[in-house]
Amino acid sequence: MSNRLVLLAAGALAVAAVGAGAGSWWAHHSMSAAAGAGTAPASADAGRKVLYWHDPMYPQQRFDKPGKSPFMDMDLVPVYADDAPAAAPGVKIDPALVQNLGVRTAVAEKGRLARSVDAVGTVAFDERAVEIVQSRTAGYVERLFVRAPLDPVRKGEPLARLFVPEWAGAQQEYLALKASAAPGAAELAAAARNRLLLLNMTEEQVRAVDRAGKPVTQVTLAAPVDGVVGELGVREGMNVTPGATLFRLNGLATVWVNVDVPEALAGAVRPGAAVTVTVPAYPGEKFAGRVAAVLPEVNAATRTLKARVELRNPGGRLKPGMFATVSVAPAQAREAVLVPSEAVIATGERTVVIVDRGEGRFEPVAVKTGAEEGGRTEILEGLEAGTRVVASGQFLIDSEASLRGVERRMAPAGKDGAS
Numbered sequence: 001m002s003n004r005l006v007l008l009a010a011g012a013l014a015v016a017a018v019g020a021g022a023g024s025w026w027a028h029h030s031m032s033a034a035a036g037a038g039t040a041p042a043s044a045d046a047g048r049k050v051l052y053w054h055d056p057m058y059p060q061q062r063f064d065k066p067g068k069s070p071f072m073d074m075d076l077v078p079v080y081a082d083d084a085p086a087a088a089p090g091v092k093i094d095p096a097l098v099q100n101l102g103v104r105t106a107v108a109e110k111g112r113l114a115r116s117v118d119a120v121g122t123v124a125f126d127e128r129a130v131e132i133v134q135s136r137t138a139g140y141v142e143r144l145f146v147r148a149p150l151d152p153v154r155k156g157e158p159l160a161r162l163f164v165p166e167w168a169g170a171q172q173e174y175l176a177l178k179a180s181a182a183p184g185a186a187e188l189a190a191a192a193r194n195r196l197l198l199l200n201m202t203e204e205q206v207r208a209v210d211r212a213g214k215p216v217t218q219v220t221l222a223a224p225v226d227g228v229v230g231e232l233g234v235r236e237g238m239n240v241t242p243g244a245t246l247f248r249l250n251g252l253a254t255v256w257v258n259v260d261v262p263e264a265l266a267g268a269v270r271p272g273a274a275v276t277v278t279v280p281a282y283p284g285e286k287f288a289g290r291v292a293a294v295l296p297e298v299n300a301a302t303r304t305l306k307a308r309v310e311l312r313n314p315g316g317r318l319k320p321g322m323f324a325t326v327s328v329a330p331a332q333a334r335e336a337v338l339v340p341s342e343a344v345i346a347t348g349e350r351t352v353v354i355v356d357r358g359e360g361r362f363e364p365v366a367v368k369t370g371a372e373e374g375g376r377t378e379i380l381e382g383l384e385a386g387t388r389v390v391a392s393g394q395f396l397i398d399s400e401a402s403l404r405g406v407e408r409r410m411a412p413a414g415k416d417g418a419s
Helices: 002-037 095-101 166-179 185-198 203-212 263-268 394-400 403-410
Strands: 050-055 058-063 077-080 104-107 109-111 117-125 130-134 139-144 158-163 218-222 227-232 245-251 254-262 274-278 287-299 304-312 323-328 336-340 344-346 351-358 361-373 376-381 388-392
Touching (some): 117 263, 117 304, 158 245, 166 185, 166 203, 254 263, 254 323, 263 287, 263 304, 274 304, 336 388
Antiparallel strands (some): 050 058, 104 388, 109 336, 117 254, 117 323, 130 245, 139 158, 227 245, 254 304, 274 287, 274 323, 336 376, 344 351, 351 361, 351 388, 361 376
């Protein structure tokens, strides 16, 4: 039994060996036949210009004449001028595909951006139009004509009446010397009159004493300007001292608008710039003014700075505390190349625009951008006026041929290899 098994195994091995030899012979015969069929080198088409020859399986190596590939057992294939990619940088897309993508272009133009600034603020008192009313001498408040803060006053309107006891004796002495006929009385009367002025009586008050012929110990304080009482520091019956502030008056002929300007727009707001102000209280009405000052401090919480706008306020219609919208007229901008803002692509590492080179060829160009206003962006570097750029569909072009691949094509090709 064991001998029969040994004989069967030996027979199987012999059959396998014969089959392997037959297969090897058939493969060798087939490869030889294929090689024999391709022994004639590939020839170029007549009438077409050959740029170079290459192995399709190893296209980065170029050869200047036909022959066998050193990499594969095959002939080199010609590359014709009308089939090879153009030497110009960029990517070429079929015009029909460009139309299907909805590509829209625009021409870069020279111009200036009318960069206006719109901001919000509040109306406030003009602190330059503040008047202080003080007591020039010691006395008592007999009567108060204005009794509450923010009461309106007119220029020349009485504010308070004071009783000044120390004026009485000096005025009586002056009147007595003035009426005396004794030698030297006139000189003494002149000295007494000067003493009244030194007691902080005004020239008008001294003349009032001359007219009345009797002491005038009451003085009425009047408003020097039109406005409102910003601060009331006195009440009836109070004793006042020289230099004490009795009233603080805020004029309303002009007002300020304190505007919060975003830090990024601070460069567009300059002192003297014309502004237009609107307030909800007067819909459709505009108030003209100017930027009086830009305060040199940025609010760390809101990243804004204050601009102080000065406005004329006829009739006192603008009230402090009103909400206001301010539009600052554009400053004189520098001339630059302008493109539609939608044509600019920010990649994170750089900013590019897609330039239309014509005949379906597009090229990404790195640019340096400036300000943006009204849907247009300044191009400071990288683009010349008159260049046509892609304003719509550039992302679809990027999908068709990624910018990274285009950049590789833009790199100069290596020198052709020689076989």
